[in-house]
Amino acid sequence: MKKNLQKLSFFVLLVSSLVLAGCSAANNKASVAGAAGGVGTVSTVTLSDAIETSGNLSADKLATLKWGTSGVVETVNIKVGDKVKLNDILAGLRADSVSSDIATGQSELATAQRDLQNLIDSTTSTAQAQLAVITAKANVETAQTNLDSLSYARASDTLIKNTQAQIWAAEKKLTLANKAYKEVEHNPDGDASKTTALLNLTNAQAAVDSLYVTYNWYIAKPTQADFDEAQAKLDVANATLEDAKRTRDNVKGGTDPLKLAAAQSKVTAAQATVNTMYIIAPFDGEVISVQAGVGNSINGGDSAVELVDRNTLKVETLVDETNISRVLVGNPAQITMDSLPDEVLTGKVARINRIGTTVNGLVKYTVVVSVDPTDKQVLFGATANVTITTGDPHGMLAVPVSAVLSDSKGEYVLLISADGKNTQRVNIQSGDLSGNLVTITTTENLKEGDQVELGSGSTTSANTRSNNGGGGFGGPLGGP
Numbered sequence: 001m002k003k004n005l006q007k008l009s010f011f012v013l014l015v016s017s018l019v020l021a022g023c024s025a026a027n028n029k030a031s032v033a034g035a036a037g038g039v040g041t042v043s044t045v046t047l048s049d050a051i052e053t054s055g056n057l058s059a060d061k062l063a064t065l066k067w068g069t070s071g072v073v074e075t076v077n078i079k080v081g082d083k084v085k086l087n088d089i090l091a092g093l094r095a096d097s098v099s100s101d102i103a104t105g106q107s108e109l110a111t112a113q114r115d116l117q118n119l120i121d122s123t124t125s126t127a128q129a130q131l132a133v134i135t136a137k138a139n140v141e142t143a144q145t146n147l148d149s150l151s152y153a154r155a156s157d158t159l160i161k162n163t164q165a166q167i168w169a170a171e172k173k174l175t176l177a178n179k180a181y182k183e184v185e186h187n188p189d190g191d192a193s194k195t196t197a198l199l200n201l202t203n204a205q206a207a208v209d210s211l212y213v214t215y216n217w218y219i220a221k222p223t224q225a226d227f228d229e230a231q232a233k234l235d236v237a238n239a240t241l242e243d244a245k246r247t248r249d250n251v252k253g254g255t256d257p258l259k260l261a262a263a264q265s266k267v268t269a270a271q272a273t274v275n276t277m278y279i280i281a282p283f284d285g286e287v288i289s290v291q292a293g294v295g296n297s298i299n300g301g302d303s304a305v306e307l308v309d310r311n312t313l314k315v316e317t318l319v320d321e322t323n324i325s326r327v328l329v330g331n332p333a334q335i336t337m338d339s340l341p342d343e344v345l346t347g348k349v350a351r352i353n354r355i356g357t358t359v360n361g362l363v364k365y366t367v368v369v370s371v372d373p374t375d376k377q378v379l380f381g382a383t384a385n386v387t388i389t390t391g392d393p394h395g396m397l398a399v400p401v402s403a404v405l406s407d408s409k410g411e412y413v414l415l416i417s418a419d420g421k422n423t424q425r426v427n428i429q430s431g432d433l434s435g436n437l438v439t440i441t442t443t444e445n446l447k448e449g450d451q452v453e454l455g456s457g458s459t460t461s462a463n464t465r466s467n468n469g470g471g472g473f474g475g476p477l478g479g480p
Helices: 027-035 100-149 157-184 192-219 224-250 257-275 461-465
Strands: 038-041 043-047 049-059 062-066 071-076 089-093 278-280 285-290 303-308 313-320 332-337 340-352 357-359 362-371 383-389 394-400 405-407 410-416 423-427 429-434 437-441 451-454
Touching (some): 043 429, 043 437, 049 362, 157 192, 313 383
Antiparallel strands (some): 049 313, 049 383, 062 303, 071 089, 089 278, 332 340, 340 362, 357 362, 394 437, 410 451
């Protein structure tokens, strides 16, 4: 029996079909099948490890664009479904309907742009040289910080020793919990003592795993190669800075770079004031809603346009701490929504937040699944059901659930001889349920197509476990 107590959700493709025979089985097997519950066939199934969870459909670039000032709408340049580019003007207000501050801003913008251009025309080389020095200095500071950080200890000796002590205590609890579960694991499903023991064992194992992750991170240290690389990057940054300084010093004349920066600031400030009378696209995207209408009187803060970049669709989900270690960035995912029936979207795990959140007493971690671009008319905010595939498909032998028997020696099936007159005990270890089949492993002679005797069901080990909430026998995982 598997000791793995995590649930697994499996998508199963039957490679070979199950053959059941009852009282009408062939005459040469009547003596065996008649004495038992029938005859089943050893088959092969293909399994894929997966976690099921849910969240809400959104996008990294999903925005409701609002008016920055009051006035009367003069132009609306877009409609639902239009594709727009960054900085496109989507709608605008009448100049005579906005406040006098904006009119003043327009005048200041024209003046500031003219002054800035005059400075640029006369001081381009000086400004470029100064910018190169500033950029090089910032790169040196970054490289020095990266090198220095490699020498910092991740945790004090006291904290590391304290974590070790916690691990020892947690392992003792795990040992006791495992012993307690062993004493009741053969009790009927639903037995209170068995349920409590299983829960205690699961929690104890999770506590040990979490502590080991923390401890390993504390004691990990950068390699000599890491130091060498960081030092090399610092050397290159310093050399680049010295080159930039020499270039700047060789540039003669020109306007003070501080004046150039001041002129640019004036342009930016005036432009921001003028832009409040327009709705401007903050990114490339598609218009999904338009509230602005020509002739409408609006107030600052009113919604005008909703915009999305369909290349940034995502679903944020929560995955239980017992399963998060199985999730990796890049894992493929399938997404379905009740609001989009009969459609299956695809995607992959894009980000995993390593800081957990407690939800109803359970620690869960946010997993962001990026959704592949689609032309389907998805509804943002709609509930999305997500299935994350965490392992490659693999084939395993399987038998009908009722064929698995157990006694004091362990689990076994009864292999029917070729003439159907005799049976042979074959020791197995049962695995995961898939419909009316259970996967098995064995070191004895058992292969696809062999015939096995079916039990009555009440005495089989697999049936006893089929309703068990743990032990890795099917059921969805990871849902919030």
